[in-house]
Amino acid sequence: MTNLAYFQRSMVTKCKGKCAFCGTATVPGVDYAALNGKWIAVCATHANADLTAQISALVLSLNDQAASLPEAESALLAARIPSTLPAVFDGTASYTEAVSVVLTLLALQTTVHALAPAPVRANSYAGTCQTCKGRVAEGAGRIQRDASTGKWLTFHLDGQCPTVAPTVATPTVPAGRYAVTLDGVLKFYKVDHGAAGGKWEGCTFVSVQASDDFHPIRNRASRTAILDAIAADVAGAAGAYGQHFKRCGFCMHGLTRLYSRSMGYGPDCADNLGLPFDHAAYAASAKAE
Numbered sequence: 001m002t003n004l005a006y007f008q009r010s011m012v013t014k015c016k017g018k019c020a021f022c023g024t025a026t027v028p029g030v031d032y033a034a035l036n037g038k039w040i041a042v043c044a045t046h047a048n049a050d051l052t053a054q055i056s057a058l059v060l061s062l063n064d065q066a067a068s069l070p071e072a073e074s075a076l077l078a079a080r081i082p083s084t085l086p087a088v089f090d091g092t093a094s095y096t097e098a099v100s101v102v103l104t105l106l107a108l109q110t111t112v113h114a115l116a117p118a119p120v121r122a123n124s125y126a127g128t129c130q131t132c133k134g135r136v137a138e139g140a141g142r143i144q145r146d147a148s149t150g151k152w153l154t155f156h157l158d159g160q161c162p163t164v165a166p167t168v169a170t171p172t173v174p175a176g177r178y179a180v181t182l183d184g185v186l187k188f189y190k191v192d193h194g195a196a197g198g199k200w201e202g203c204t205f206v207s208v209q210a211s212d213d214f215h216p217i218r219n220r221a222s223r224t225a226i227l228d229a230i231a232a233d234v235a236g237a238a239g240a241y242g243q244h245f246k247r248c249g250f251c252m253h254g255l256t257r258l259y260s261r262s263m264g265y266g267p268d269c270a271d272n273l274g275l276p277f278d279h280a281a282y283a284a285s286a287k288a289e
Contacts, residue, residue, distance in 0.1 A: 002047040003054075006099040007034040010047070017041030020106060021057040036106060051098040055088055058105040065112045073115055080108055120157070127154030128199075132161035172231045173204070174273050177249030179240035180229045188241060189226055190214050235275045239264030259285040 004010035013033040017026045020040040026032075032047040033039050046054050066074045082101045087093035093101070126138045130153045141160075143152045177190050188209040194200025206223045207214035217223045230237045241249040242264025248255060250269040255261045259282040263270070270277035 002032060002042075003050060004032065004034045004042065004047055006102070007036050009035040010042075013041060015041075019043035019046060020109065021046040021054055021061065023061055036103065040106070051095070051102060052088060055085070055098070055101055055105065058102065058109065059085075062105065062109060062112060065109070069112070069115055077108060077112065080104075123154050129154060129156045129161060131155055134162050173227050173234060174250070176238055177209070177241045177252075178230045178234075178237035179244055180226070180237050182226065182229060186240075188244070189217075189230070191227070191230065234273075238275065257282065257286055258288075 002010055010032055012029060013026055013031050014028050015033070016028060017031075017033070017040075018024065019026055019031070019042055020034075022043060022045075024043050026041040026043050031044050032042045034042050034047075046057055049057075062077070066077055069077070082104050084093050084097045085101055088098050088101055120142045121144070122139050123136060123141045123143045124138065127136050127141070127143075128134070129136050129141065134156065136154050136156055141154055141156050143154055145151070146153050173191050175191055175193050177188065179186060179188050181187075190207045190209060192205045192207075194203040194205075204223075204227065206217045206226050208217060217226065238249050242255055243261065246255050246261060247253065248260075248265045248269055250265060250273065253266065255264070255266060257266075259278070260266045263277060265275065265277075267277055267279060267282055269275070
């Protein structure tokens with residue numbers, strides 16, 4: 001016979017749960033459930049304990065949980081502890097008063113659960129911190145669901161955001177179109193970079209050209225190999241593209257001057273990107289034409 005008669009109803013539980021009195025896991029068919037506006041789990045030990053033992057377990061549980069709350073909220077909860085609690089422990093409280101203490105402490109426990117900070121959930125994937133915009137390595141931060149969008153957002157752990165703004169590495173290959181020979185085959189590629197301040201800032205994208213279409217290179221190793229080949233001779237790779245298509249691979253303007261066609265890009269893009277370009281030879285070829 002359990003000591004849960006003061007609840008609206010009690011029965012052997014059919015579900016797993018945590019005892020509302022002590023927090024231990026409950027076992028279906030062994031432990032109990034009690035109805036107090038909503039169903040709560042109760043372990044067999046505290047289902048059969050007297051009111052004083054139940055209250056003692058609740059007080060210990062509340063003290064442990066309240067320790068994680070801010071001082072002001074913890075003090076507010078302490079002020080709501082029933083004044084008859086000491087009388088329960090010294091045996092002078094009536095049964096009705098003891099039951100009232102139990103139900104009040106259970107209600108306070110629900111309040112503590114609502115106020116307690118959400119458990120920290122580690123990030124399974126690397127991402128960008130929504131606080132400082134710095135990079136968070138896999139498993140080194142936390143994630144939190146955005147209430148408005150339902151999306152999971154990544155953050156550094158508290159106090160771990162860097163004190164200086166993260167720097168974004170300057171790409172070694174400028175955005176543009178290039179021609180390089182890989183595995184004995186001449187291929188044409190387009191390189192793009194994520195916009196500054198945007199979601200993809202610091203990212204480099206590579207696509208291979210097939211006719212007038214471009215297909216993204218998703219394999220990281222392949223992207224790296226292509227970028228390394230272009231970076232080894234940016235001017236040469238850009239020039240090869242321009243010479244083949246008779247268009248500058250950076251601005252896509254037609255190359256109408258003989259010297260520009262021989263270089264594969266024009267004077268403006270060369271100056272903007274620091275590529276070799278003989279302006280005197282360009283001027284001379286323009287006069288000759």
